[in-house]
Amino acid sequence: MHDDFGLHCLQAFSRVVPASCFAFYQVDPHLRARDFQLLRMDARTHRDYLNHYRDFDPLQPALCRDERRAVVPLREAMARQADNSRRIYQGFLVRHGIRDVVEVIAHVRQRPVAGVSLLRLGTQPPFDADELQRLNGLRGLLDLAVRQLPAAPAENDGLTAFTPREQEIALLLREGLSNKDLARQLDMGLATVKTHLIHLFRKTGARSRTELVRKLFP
Known part of the structure; x- marks a missing residue:
């Protein structure tokens, strides 16, 4: 069910805004992306990201929680990032020839529950304002669609004792x-x-x- 849902979302996004590759994921209760579904993405790139760079990603769900700004371009997210983390993540982008990224975050009851990453590689141009506006329109449909997904399990319950x-x-x-x-x-x-x-x-x-x-x- 989840794989079919994620793939349908990725195919819909690919028809609206062209990109080199896409990823769909769910967000667990600790705001960690998991259960990835990939479209045209190099498995080595994704594996390198998960093993070494995800904690330096300025577009990870824990840093993109604002429901009012649910379509987040990479340049905007990196501008808010600490210098050391920015340098490390830029190394990942250069290593894999990633030119630009935009994240679309779906919310349920003001909480991020799923997301779609769109990546452009090589000589592809960065995402422009018109494309970001189209993605924002599609994001409203994604908000409705993700309500049918089962909740992603938490990585751990170690935070429940805290405010x-x-x-x-x-x-x-x-x-x-x-x-x-x-x-x-x-x-x-x-x-x-x-x-x-x-x-x-x-x-x-x-x-x-x-x-x-x-x-x-x-």
Whole structure:
């Protein structure tokens, strides 16, 4: 069922906006992409992404949660990214000849539940404003369609003991964000970020950010 659904979505998107390759995925309760369905994508590229680069991807669901901006171009996402993560991810793009990417995120009850990635390779031009507008129209249909999907299972249930805001911070910590990046991403002050981090350290008994992430995501 999921494979058929994902493939139909990818074929529909490919008819509206041309791209070199596409990926459909579901989003689990911890805002992690999983259950990928690929169309014309090199398996080696996808494997390299999953094994080495997904945590540096500025278009991953944990960083693209705003329902009002559900069509996200790569250039916009990278502009909000920390410098070190941006450099690492640019290395992946260059290595695989990826010219541009746009992410279309489907929401149910204001929560991201699935997404479609469109990639252009080689000499293909970047996605233009007209194409992004067409994708935004198609995204409304995707929002309706994904309601028939079963919920993606969580990777783990290790965050259920924390408040929703602490869970958000924990997910972003796993992606390597600094306190400054956390404040910008969550639209809160640095002092508030530090307070939430103190609570996470106390609840887990962790003594460093690395140990905290390891305890939260065993």
